[in-house]
Amino acid sequence: MSFTLAIVGRPNVGKSTLFNRLVGRKLALVDDQPGVTRDLREGDARIYDLRFTAIDTAGLEEVTDDSLQGRMRRLTERAVEMADVCLFLIDGRVGVTPTDEVFADILRKKNARVILGVNKAEGAAGDSGALEAWSLGLGEPIRLSAEHGEGIDDLYRIMLPFREEFAEREAENTPDTEVDILESEADEEVDEAAHKPTAKKPLQIAVIGRPNAGKSTLINKIIGEDRLLTGPEAGITRDAISVRSDWMGTPIRIFDTAGMRKKAKVTEKLEKLSVADGLRAVRFAEVVVVLLDVEIPFEVQDLRIADYAESEGRAVVVAVNKWDLEDEKQEKLAELKEMFERLLPQLRGAPLITVSAKTGRGLDRLHDAIRRAHDIWNKRITTARLNTWLGAMTEAHPPPAPGGHRIKLRYMTQVKARPPGFVIMCSRPDEMPDSYKRYLVNGLRDHFEMPGTPIRIMFRSQGDKNPFKERKFNTPSRLRKHIDGRKD
Numbered sequence: 001m002s003f004t005l006a007i008v009g010r011p012n013v014g015k016s017t018l019f020n021r022l023v024g025r026k027l028a029l030v031d032d033q034p035g036v037t038r039d040l041r042e043g044d045a046r047i048y049d050l051r052f053t054a055i056d057t058a059g060l061e062e063v064t065d066d067s068l069q070g071r072m073r074r075l076t077e078r079a080v081e082m083a084d085v086c087l088f089l090i091d092g093r094v095g096v097t098p099t100d101e102v103f104a105d106i107l108r109k110k111n112a113r114v115i116l117g118v119n120k121a122e123g124a125a126g127d128s129g130a131l132e133a134w135s136l137g138l139g140e141p142i143r144l145s146a147e148h149g150e151g152i153d154d155l156y157r158i159m160l161p162f163r164e165e166f167a168e169r170e171a172e173n174t175p176d177t178e179v180d181i182l183e184s185e186a187d188e189e190v191d192e193a194a195h196k197p198t199a200k201k202p203l204q205i206a207v208i209g210r211p212n213a214g215k216s217t218l219i220n221k222i223i224g225e226d227r228l229l230t231g232p233e234a235g236i237t238r239d240a241i242s243v244r245s246d247w248m249g250t251p252i253r254i255f256d257t258a259g260m261r262k263k264a265k266v267t268e269k270l271e272k273l274s275v276a277d278g279l280r281a282v283r284f285a286e287v288v289v290v291l292l293d294v295e296i297p298f299e300v301q302d303l304r305i306a307d308y309a310e311s312e313g314r315a316v317v318v319a320v321n322k323w324d325l326e327d328e329k330q331e332k333l334a335e336l337k338e339m340f341e342r343l344l345p346q347l348r349g350a351p352l353i354t355v356s357a358k359t360g361r362g363l364d365r366l367h368d369a370i371r372r373a374h375d376i377w378n379k380r381i382t383t384a385r386l387n388t389w390l391g392a393m394t395e396a397h398p399p400p401a402p403g404g405h406r407i408k409l410r411y412m413t414q415v416k417a418r419p420p421g422f423v424i425m426c427s428r429p430d431e432m433p434d435s436y437k438r439y440l441v442n443g444l445r446d447h448f449e450m451p452g453t454p455i456r457i458m459f460r461s462q463g464d465k466n467p468f469k470e471r472k473f474n475t476p477s478r479l480r481k482h483i484d485g486r487k488d
Contacts, residue, residue: 003166004053006083011059013089014119018146019056047156085113092121092129104136116141175286179418186383195378202251206281209291214321218357287315294322313419313454315373324356349451376453383413402431421456429459
């Protein structure tokens with residue numbers, strides 16, 4: 001996705017209807033009753049060959065207190081800050097209202113890229129509203145009908161230049177993942193310096209944490225500046241939240257996450273947003289640092305983000321902050337390790353580092369753990385070593401024999417890196433149980449020293465070599481056993 005589009009406007013102007021049309025699914029609830037949308041909702045959108053991320057927002061209302069409407073307005077303002085482009089919708093049949101004028105002024109100040117859309121403008125009924133829209137001073141309005149799909153061509157024409165504008169940033173910020181290993185490279189030893197971070201290709205780190213975990217304090221300590229990178233309105237897709245620095249000789253680009261500032265008020269809505277922002281941050285990272293608060297470690301959102309990072313194939317390092325406040329350090333460390341192994345078994349062996357963002361203690365160990373996790377994430381193993389290991393593993397613990405016929409593991413090779421991915425050629429791959437797959441994954445971790453990093457194993461069939469299998473004739477039982485490769 002090359003850029004982010006936030007759809008904003010008064011309640012009941014058709015924002016969710018347009019959002020559903022752009023993403024091609026009914027993700028957002030739509031009703032004639034205003035105020036149905038309360039939370040931000042994201043979706044992968046497309047218009048013809050143009051792909052982008054769309055954000056559906058709550059209706060803008062002139063409320064600034066802590067009521068539900070006030071919190072909804074703050075969420076929408078945050079989406080404006082987070083987005084690269086804003087599509088401001090007004091109702092073409094109602095025309096420009098005083099509220100539209102207020103929010104048009106806000107948008108001019110907050111976001112330089114604003115598209116003005118006049119929805120429900122099909123037919124003569126929308127003519128007056130389309131003419132009035134010029135008075136908002138946001139450029140030429142686009143006449144739209146989100147319900148009937150009219151005006152989408154014009155929207156495509158206006159948004160097309162944004163693809164080129166943000167393409168370079170997208171390529172720069174998005175790391176190379178799921179890198180294919182060519183057959184000719186499978187047996188080559190890879191120089192570890194090949195993936196060493198450089199000023200041109202720095203190590204990309206996302207520090208994720210719940211409110212009050214001390215994430216901003218930690219980032220300030222790492223980059224050596226007393227600087228709060230983002231306020232609660234900023235978002236991961238904005239350039240302002242990625243900061244380049246040199247950390248103990250390692251060129252890095254570190255990504256902050258909006259809505260997870262140290263002083264953020266912990267409410268149910270902000271907790272949800274912290275998770276959403278964390279998931280978005282994972283996309284830009286090579287290594288994800290999950291920052292925990294020593295007093296309330298492994299909250300639900302921490303577990304969700306760590307699990308999502310693993311499922312997306314990112315290296316994970318868990319850091320426990322505010323360690324300077326802990327009195328019973330040995331007992332607490334043992335408790336944390338037990339919780340980690342129990343709650344996140346898919347990240348077995350991932351580093352668990354104790355730090356104090358306030359004093360800076362433990363940051364050297366965090367740096368070393370991140371570099372080590374990055375090296376493992378890039379690791380490549382030759383086919384010869386893999387097959388020697390596979391032979392030993394199957395000899396120690398043979399594959400299962402569903403239906404009385406043992407599954408045969410014939411050949412193994414690494415096909416991907418970042419994270420490591422392997423293919424095993426075998427008989428009846430569909431019958432391989434998950435328990436044996438976990439046995440092999442754990443064996444890879446232990447033997448080739450790959451703790452914590454995501455490991456992918458795919459089982460494939462080499463194809464049936466039996467030329468008689470599809471023949472329709474009676475075969476003597478002894479010959480049939482011989483053809484099937486079975487002993488008498």
